[in-house]
Amino acid sequence: MTAATPHAAGAEAARSPSRPPAPSGHRPRRTLPRALARLLPLSPAVVLLLLFLAGPIAYCAYIAFTDLQLTGQAHSSFVGLANFRKAFRDEEFLNAVWLTLVFTVVSSLLGQNTIGLALAALMQRASKPVRTLTGGIVVTAWVLPEVVAGFLLYAFFRREGTLDAILNLLHLPSQNWLFTLPILAVSFANVWRGTAFSMLVYSAALGEIPKEITEAAEVDGAGGWRRMWHITLPMIRRSIGTNLMLNTLQTLSVFGLIWVMTRGGPGNRSQTLPLFMYEQAFQNSMIGYGTAVALLLLLVGSLFSLVYLRLLRTEV
Amino acid sequence: MALTLVSRRRSRRLAADAGLLVVAAAFALPLAWVLLSSVDPHADLRVKAPDGVTWSNFDAILTSDITFTPLLNSLVLCGGATLLTVVCAALAAYPLSRFRSRLNRPFLLTILFATSLPITAIMVPVYALFVQVNLIDTMQGTILFFAASQLPFAIWLMKNFMDGVPKELEEAAWTDGASSMQSLVRIVLPLMGPGVAVVTVFSFVVMWGNFFVPFMLLLTPDQMPASVSINEFFGNRGMVAYGQLAAFSVVYSTPVILLYVLIARRLGGGFALGGAVKG
Incomplete structure (x- = not known):
């Protein structure tokens, strides 16, 4: 990021005519104390962010290389890369990485993103009452507290739950989905909870496409799918990019939803990285090891975050 | 030409409405469970019409x-x-x-x-x-x-x-x-x-x-x-x-x-x- 910034700043000045650089000599030169006084209102926020956000991140980077434990240990010692070496040999860690990948691809990439786009596209054509009703229901699922959403979907997927009741009606075999397919159940739960965000993003993006363009294509005889593929999707590709990044970042940090539904189980069959990290740090008392996992998660998150920034860069 | 475009739009609106309603129903099921169960004296895990409406659940938790x-x-x-x-x-x-x-x-x-x-x-x-x-x-x-x-x-x-x-x-x-x-x-x-x-x-x-x-x-x-x-x-x-x-x-x-x-x-x-x- 630091490397990209100066280029970006130069490029921005050239690109955006709406914000020309201030003409020099137009304003009296600021003195240093005055400039500092102007930045003074930033200080409460900066202090909070440094102490409670940057501090923990730095601390995270430090204890990931120690053998800090939860109980009965006066001093922790520096162990180098041992925690990381251990992680990559640990079956359970690799299992958690795999499950996190499945969870992210199914719930964010395939689920929230695609359903959100489909809903937004349908909403453009639907009648107003249906649009309002659907929007209201989907957004309610999103606004509900995470733990409540977890309970609702726990009830939905469990044996004797709503899903099984529907399957019974259709004479299909029922089962305890939280036991047979736990990672899919929590992925669907995350789709239920998170689709509204994509829907709102895509509704805004589709609303900005000038009507003339799609109408012209329609008169020219382009069918619905072709219009979607050749006109709509290319025009909203930036929204798709930012939405994918934000969805993925949100999905990487889901804890409460899975915790409530399965506690990561049965066994560790729905134990994604945040739950694995929690278990190592607290149930197994290995804070150092848990933090090493956290640091890896943070690095992956930062990577996505940087991609997201690059996508937005022209607009900052 | 203009007519077919209008009728095509109308049928497309109906299809969109139907599609949205299906998704809305799927999303609404878990929400229906919480609302119905909260007033159901014998609530369990599935969505069902409550056996009579009661405030006893609320009385118990308040x-x-x-x-x-x-x-x-x-x-x-x-x-x-x-x-x-x-x-x-x-x-x-x-x-x-x-x-x-x-x-x-x-x-x-x-x-x-x-x-x-x-x-x-x-x-x-x-x-x-x-x-x-x-x-x-x-x-x-x-x-x-x-x-x-x-x-x-x-x-x-x-x-x-x-x-x-x-x-x-x-x-x-x-x-x-x-x-x-x-x-x-x-x-x-x-x-x-x-x-x-x-x-x-x-x-x-x-x-x-x-x-x-x-x-x-x-x-x-x-x-x-x-x-x-x-x-x-x-x-x-x-x-x-x-x-x-x-x-x-x-x-x-x-x-x-x-x-x-x-x-x-x-x-x-x-x-x-x-x-x-x-x-």
Whole structure:
């Protein structure tokens, strides 16, 4: 990021005519104390962010290389890369990485993103009452507290739950989905909870496409799918990019939803990285090891975050 | 030609309506469960018409132990943290929005970067850190962390809303000798009332629903907010009373849904997320 910034700043000045650089000599030169006084209102926020956000991140980077434990240990010692070496040999860690990948691809990439786009596209054509009703229901699922959403979907997927009741009606075999397919159940739960965000993003993006363009294509005889593929999707590709990044970042940090539904189980069959990290740090008392996992998660998150920034860069 | 286009549009509208209704029904099922079960004397795990309507589930949970104390804790925690967030964000947004400085751009990029970091990942180190500085299991410590975790997004939103207030109005005040603090409080903030409301409500709603932060940083049961105490329905009370769990979920969720409706109405369906995503 630091490397990209100066280029970006130069490029921005050239690109955006709406914000020309201030003409020099137009304003009296600021003195240093005055400039500092102007930045003074930033200080409460900066202090909070440094102490409670940057501090923990730095601390995270430090204890990931120690053998800090939860109980009965006066001093922790520096162990180098041992925690990381251990992680990559640990079956359970690799299992958690795999499950996190499945969870992210199914719930964010395939689920929230695609359903959100489909809903937004349908909403453009639907009648107003249906649009309002659907929007209201989907957004309610999103606004509900995470733990409540977890309970609702726990009830939905469990044996004797709503899903099984529907399957019974259709004479299909029922089962305890939280036991047979736990990672899919929590992925669907995350789709239920998170689709509204994509829907709102895509509704805004589709609303900005000038009507003339799609109408012209329609008169020219382009069918619905072709219009979607050749006109709509290319025009909203930036929204798709930012939405994918934000969805993925949100999905990487889901804890409460899975915790409530399965506690990561049965066994560790729905134990994604945040739950694995929690278990190592607290149930197994290995804070150092848990933090090493956290640091890896943070690095992956930062990577996505940087991609997201690059996508937005022209607009900052 | 024109006619076929119109009729094609009408059939397309019907198809879109039908598609949306199917999705809406699927999304509504879990919501129907919680509403129906909360008034059902014999609630279980599936959506069904209740065996008669009863308020006994609500009567059973509306005690200070089960509901009022956790909700009060949530209110203190989220209210305090929201207040801190909004004040700090408004102060920070002002110089970022009003004064040109070489620091603005790197600062904003860092803020934007921080908005999307997975906070979940730093909770283990935050716990370890809080143990060392004796902030673990304290309301004030949790409030401070909550505020810090919400600040990047709040600053970003607030700055964007503030950019929408024309500078000319303030310049008049400056020539009359008002300080920048005076013009922020007397001129800018009143003009961006809806923006401040969005930042406030959004921060509050996010914290109200957050489970992991209080789950990690608070230990004493008396201090737990509703997001954590709701798990008691499973663990310590033996048989799960689904009706009561549903009733509690309704009571706990209603405030944030009402708050959301409040700002969604004021700002139209699009909400500020468009602004957040587009920058």
